[in-house]
Amino acid sequence: MNLKSALLGATALSIASAGAATAAELTIATVNNSDMIIMQKLSPVWEEATGHTLNWVVLEENTLRQRVTTDIATNGGSFDIITIGAYEAPIWGARDWLVALDDLTEINPDYDLEDIYEPVRNGLSADGTLFAVPFYAESSFTFYRTDLFEAAGIEAPTEQITYTQFEEMVAQLHDPDNGVFGTCQRGKAGWGENMAFVGPLVNAFGGRWFDMDWQPQIDSEEWRTAINYYVDLVQNYGPPGASSNGHNENRALFADGRCATWVDATSAAGYIFNPNESSVADRTDFFQAPYQETKNGTGWFWAWALGVPASSTNADAAKDFLAWATSKEYIELVGEREGWVAAPPGTRKSTYANEAYLSAAPFAETVENSILAADPANPTRDPVPYTGIQFVAIPEFQGIGNYVGQQIAAALAGQQTVDQALENSQRFAVREMTKAGYIQ
Amino acid sequence: MARAVPNSRKAINTAVAGTLGFIIFFPILWILILSFKTEGDAIKAPLQVLFSTGWTTESFGAVQERSDYFKHFTNSVVLALGSTILGLLVAVPAAWAMAFVPAKHTKNVLMWMLSTKMLPPVGVLVPIYLIFRDVGLLDTRTGLVIVLMLMNLPIIVWMLYTYFREIPGEILEAARMDGASLREEVIYVLTPMAIPGIASTVLLNIILAWNEAFWTLNLTASNAAPLTAFIASYSSPEGLFYAKLSAASVMAIAPILIMGWFSQKQLVRGLTFGAVK
Numbered sequence: 062m063n064l065k066s067a068l069l070g071a072t073a074l075s076i077a078s079a080g081a082a083t084a085a086e087l088t089i090a091t092v093n094n095s096d097m098i099i100m101q102k103l104s105p106v107w108e109e110a111t112g113h114t115l116n117w118v119v120l121e122e123n124t125l126r127q128r129v130t131t132d133i134a135t136n137g138g139s140f141d142i143i144t145i146g147a148y149e150a151p152i153w154g155a156r157d158w159l160v161a162l163d164d165l166t167e168i169n170p171d172y173d174l175e176d177i178y179e180p181v182r183n184g185l186s187a188d189g190t191l192f193a194v195p196f197y198a199e200s201s202f203t204f205y206r207t208d209l210f211e212a213a214g215i216e217a218p219t220e221q222i223t224y225t226q227f228e229e230m231v232a233q234l235h236d237p238d239n240g241v242f243g244t245c246q247r248g249k250a251g252w253g254e255n256m257a258f259v260g261p262l263v264n265a266f267g268g269r270w271f272d273m274d275w276q277p278q279i280d281s282e283e284w285r286t287a288i289n290y291y292v293d294l295v296q297n298y299g300p301p302g303a304s305s306n307g308h309n310e311n312r313a314l315f316a317d318g319r320c321a322t323w324v325d326a327t328s329a330a331g332y333i334f335n336p337n338e339s340s341v342a343d344r345t346d347f348f349q350a351p352y353q354e355t356k357n358g359t360g361w362f363w364a365w366a367l368g369v370p371a372s373s374t375n376a377d378a379a380k381d382f383l384a385w386a387t388s389k390e391y392i393e394l395v396g397e398r399e400g401w402v403a404a405p406p407g408t409r410k411s412t413y414a415n416e417a418y419l420s421a422a423p424f425a426e427t428v429e430n431s432i433l434a435a436d437p438a439n440p441t442r443d444p445v446p447y448t449g450i451q452f453v454a455i456p457e458f459q460g461i462g463n464y465v466g467q468q469i470a471a472a473l474a475g476q477q478t479v480d481q482a483l484e485n486s487q488r489f490a491v492r493e494m495t496k497a498g499y500i501q
Numbered sequence: 502m503a504r505a506v507p508n509s510r511k512a513i514n515t516a517v518a519g520t521l522g523f524i525i526f527f528p529i530l531w532i533l534i535l536s537f538k539t540e541g542d543a544i545k546a547p548l549q550v551l552f553s554t555g556w557t558t559e560s561f562g563a564v565q566e567r568s569d570y571f572k573h574f575t576n577s578v579v580l581a582l583g584s585t586i587l588g589l590l591v592a593v594p595a596a597w598a599m600a601f602v603p604a605k606h607t608k609n610v611l612m613w614m615l616s617t618k619m620l621p622p623v624g625v626l627v628p629i630y631l632i633f634r635d636v637g638l639l640d641t642r643t644g645l646v647i648v649l650m651l652m653n654l655p656i657i658v659w660m661l662y663t664y665f666r667e668i669p670g671e672i673l674e675a676a677r678m679d680g681a682s683l684r685e686e687v688i689y690v691l692t693p694m695a696i697p698g699i700a701s702t703v704l705l706n707i708i709l710a711w712n713e714a715f716w717t718l719n720l721t722a723s724n725a726a727p728l729t730a731f732i733a734s735y736s737s738p739e740g741l742f743y744a745k746l747s748a749a750s751v752m753a754i755a756p757i758l759i760m761g762w763f764s765q766k767q768l769v770r771g772l773t774f775g776a777v778k
Contacts, residue, residue: 088722093737101567116723119568119734128719131626137634139722253738307738313544338541 084112085378090129091144092122092365095332096197096405099395100386106394107385113378122253133158138372141379145193147364147437148452150185154192160369160376162191162383169384176389176409184437185366193366194387198407199328200360200431201261201350203227208344209234209241209321221349221356224265227322228294234321235298243298245320246291249307250470252452252462257308257361258324259469260451261350263287264358269441270453270461270490275499277490279465280483283354288479292472304474316340324350326363327431330424331402347427349434358440360431361451364407396421407432457497464489529754535747536560543743560748568731570752577727577756579642580717581710584649585703588657591650593699596661597687601670611662614655622652622715633720640722648720649710656709657702664698665691697767704761704768711757728753 091097097119104115118140120128125144132139133153145153153159166172174182177195185193210217213233218226235243247258263269268283278284295303300314308325312332315323316339336342350360367386369379385391389411395404401421404412406428412418413429422428440450447453452462468482477485494500534550535543537560542553564570599607629648630639638644668691676690692699714729721730732753735746761768 090722093734093742098567118722118726118730120718120730121733121736122738124718124733124736131630131719135627135630135634137630137639139639309738317545 084114085141085375086114086116087141087375087379087382088116088118088139089142089144089382090118090120090125090140092125093119094365095403096328096365097144099399099403100196103391103394103398104382104386107382111378111381113382115382123251133370133372136372138370138374140370141373141375142382143368143370144196144365145368146366147184147362148449148454148458150193150366150368151187151448151454152456153368154187154190158371159192160371160373160380162194162369162380165194165380165384168380169388171390172384172388173411176411177387178408178410178432180362180433180436181364181408184362184364193368194383195364195366195408196387197328197405198362198364198432199326200362200407200428200435201257201325202327202347202360202427202431203350204315204320204323204325204329204333204345204347206234206318206321206341206344207346217346218348221359222351224262224290224351224353227351228290228298231294231298231322236321240319242300242314242320244294244322244324245300245306245311245314246295246303246324247307247311248295248299248304248470248473249310250304250463250466251307252459252466254307254466255470255473256462256466257363257451259288259291259466261359261361262291264441264450265351265353265355266290267354267442269443269445270458271445271447271494271499273444273446275446275494277487277494279490280487284483285479287353288469288472288483291469292479295473296475304470315345326361327424327428328406330428331406331422334402334422334424347424349427349431355442357436357442358450360435362432362435362437363451455499457493457499461490461493529758532747532750535744536751538744540742540744543747560744561752564735564745564748564752568734568749570731573726573728573731573753574756576642576725577711577729577753580645580649580725580727581707583642583646584653584710585706587646587650588654588706589699589703592654592657592661592702593687593692595658596665597691599658599662600665600668601673611659614658618655626719630720639720640724640726642725645717645720645725645727648716649713652713652716653706653709657706660702660705661695661698664695664702667698668694700764700767704764708757708761 091101101117101119108114118128126149129140129143129145131137133143150159154161166174174191178198181195181198182191185191185195205217207217210230215230215233222230231243233243234241247255249255260270263284266283266287268281268287269278272278300306300319306314308329311320311323311325312329314320316333318341330347333339333345334342339345352359367383369376369383373379387408389409392404392409392412396415396417401415401418404418404422406412406422406425413425419425435450437448437450437454440448447455449458452458465486468477468486471477472479472482491500537556537558538550538553539555539557539559542550542555545553599611633639633644638647672694673686673690676686681690711727712729714733717727717729718733721727732746732749735742735749
C-alpha cells in the first residue's frame with residue numbers, strides 16, 4: 062500500500078468515525094453505467110473503513126425511476142441511498158421526499174461543497190437547499206472525426222457554429238457507399254432519448270415548451286422549423302432506421318467509425334477516447350453543440366446524483382457514504398485505481414485543476430466549458446416559467462416529454478408528417494397541463 | 502387410413518418448419534454468441550460479430566464478480582416452486598369443486614377469475630405496495646410467493662378444471678361407494694388420473710413464475726430479488742454492456758431452458774390432454 066492509499070483509507074476512516082456508532086446495512090439503488098460500476102467496485106474501501114455494508118440494487122434507468130418513485134412516494138423505506146437525476150432532485154426535494162444535505166461538511170470536514178460547480182449544485186437544490194450530491198455531470202457537445210474532416214477539406218470549428226453550417230458540413234461528409242453517415246442523432250422515442258437532443262435543438266431555434274402562462278408552445282413556428290430541420294437532417298444524412306437509435310446505438314456506430322458527427326453526452330467522451338472500446342479513439346475531437354437563433358440552452362445539462370430518501374432509517378450512515386462517494390478523495394481513488402480517464406467528470410473544480418486528469422482526458426477542457434455554459438435557469442431565447450434545458454422541471458414533464466418523443470419518432474420514421482406530430486403533441490400537452498391545473 | 506404425403510411435400514414442410522424454428526430460436530442463439538464476445542466485438546455489425554476471432558468467457562466472470570448469481574438463482578427457484586405448490590394447494594380443491602360439483606354460477610366465477618388477468622398489474626401496484634409495506638412483506642420471498650401465486654391462480658384453476666372435466670365422474674362415484682372419503686377421493690383417485698394435466702400445469706406455472714418481471718422488480722430490493730432483477734441490472738440506456746447483458750441472460754434462462762427441454766414431452770402431452778376424444 063502506498064502513502065496515497067494509506068491516506069485515503071485514513072480519510073475514509075475519519076469520515077466514518079463520526080456517524081458509525083453501529084454498523085448499518087444500507088440498500089443503494091443505482092443505474093447501470095461505467096461510473097456507477099466503478100463506485101460499486103470501490104465501495105468495499107468505505108465498507109471496510111466504516112463497518113457498514115451496502116446491498117446494491119442496479120437497474121436500468123427507466124426501471125429504476127419507476128421503482129424508486131413508487132417507493133419514495135409511498136414512504137416504502139426500501140432504499141437508504143438512491144441515484145437520481147437533475148430532473149428528480151429539485152422536484153422530490155421540494156416535496157420533502159429527500160433528506161437535506163447541506164450538513165455534509167459536518168460529516169466530512171474535508172468535503173468542500175464549494176468545490177462542486179455552482180450550476181451543478183443549483184441543479185440539485187430546491188429553494189436553496191441541497192437535496193442530492195453529484196456523482197458525475199454532463200453537457201452535450203459535437204463529436205467529429207478529424208480524419209474525415211481533413212479528407213473533405215473542412216476546417217474544424219473553433220467557435221460555436223449554426224445548425225445551418227452544421228448541415229452543410231454533414232452533407233459534405235455523408236458517404237453511405239463507404240459506410241460513413243454524415244451524422245448520427247438520437248431518434249428513439251423517450252424524454253431521456255430523442256428529446257434530449259430535440260429539446261436543446263428547439264431551444265437553439267428559439268422555441269420553448271411553455272410560455273410564461275404555462276401555455277404549451279409545441280405548435281409554434283419555432284418548433285415547426287426545428288423539427289423539420291431535425292427530420293430532414295437525420296433522414297438525409299443519418300443511418301437507416303435512425304428512429305430506433307438511442308444513445309447506445311449511436312455510440313456503437315460512432316465507435317465503429319460509421320458516423321462523421323454526433324451531438325451527444327460529454328460523458329461518452331471517455332468511452333470514445335478509449336482505444337480498447339473505440340476504433341476511432343485517435344481520430345475524434347469535439348466542438349460545441351451548434352446554435353441557430355440563440356445560444357441559450359443549446360447544450361444540455363444532466364447530473365447523476367446520490368440522495369437519501371426521507372423514509373430511510375439509516376440516514377446518518379447513508380449521508381456518510383455520500384460524503385465519501387462524491388468527495389475529492391474518492392475521485393483521487395478512482396484516478397489511482399482505475400486510471401484518470403475514468404474519473405467522474407463534470408462535478409468538481411479540483412478535478413479540472415488536476416494535471417493528471419487533464420493529461421489523461423484531452424476532452425476535459427471542452428467538457429468543463431460545455432457544463433459551465435449550460436444554464437438551466439436561462440434555457441431559452443424568450444422567458445419561461447421553468448428551469449431545465451432538455452427537460453422541464455415539473456412532474457408532468459415525463460408524460461408530456463415521452464408523448465412528444467413518440468410523435469417526433471413517428472415523424473422521423475415517416476409514419477406521419479411533422480405538422481401532424483406537432484399538432485398531436487400540442488393537444489396532448491394542453492390536456493395534461495389543464496388536468497394538472499397549470500392552465501384553465 | 503392415413504393419406505400418403507409425397508416426399509417433395511414432406512421436404513418443403515420440413516424446410517418451412519425448420520426455418521420457422523430457427524427464426525424463433527435465433528434471438529437466443531444470438532444472445533449465446535454475444536455472451537462469448539468482448540464488449541468491443543459485441544457492438545460490431547452482425548457479420549463482423551460472427552467472424553471475429555475473440556471468443557471469451559470474460560463476461561460470465563465479470564457478471565459473477567459483480568452480482569451474486571447464486572443468490573438470485575436461489576430466489577428464483579424458491580419463488581417458482583413456492584408459488585406453484587401454494588397455487589396447487591388452492592387450485593386443486595377449487596377445480597375439483599367446479600368440475601364435479603358445479604353450482605349455478607360456476608361458469609361466471611371461472612370467467613371472473615380469468616378476467617382478473619386482463620387488469621394491467623400497474624393498476625394495482627400502489628395498493629399492493631402499501632399493503633406489503635404495512636405488513637412488512639416488501640423485499641421478502643414470502644410476499645412474492647403469495648403475489649406470484651395469486652397472479653397465476655386463474656390459469657392454474659382453469660387448466661385443472663379443464664383436465665378434471667375429462668375424468669368421468671362415475672369413477673369418483675365408484676370410489677365413494679367403496680367408502681373413500683373426500684380427501685382420499687381427491688388424493689388417491691382424482692390426482693393420479695390427472696397427473697399429466699397437473700404436471701403440465703406445474704411446468705407452465707413454474708415457467709410463468711420464473712419469467713415474471715413486473716412484480717419481482719417492483720416488490721424487491723436486494724434480499725428477495727430473483728434472476729429477472731439480475732438481468733435488469735445489466736440493461737442500460739447509457740453505456741454498452743451487450744456482452745455482459747447477454748451473459749447474464751444466458752445464466753438466467755439456462756436453468757428454465759434445460760428444464761423445458763427435458764420436460765417438453767410432458768408439457769405437450771398435458772397441454773393437448775383431452776384435445777382428441
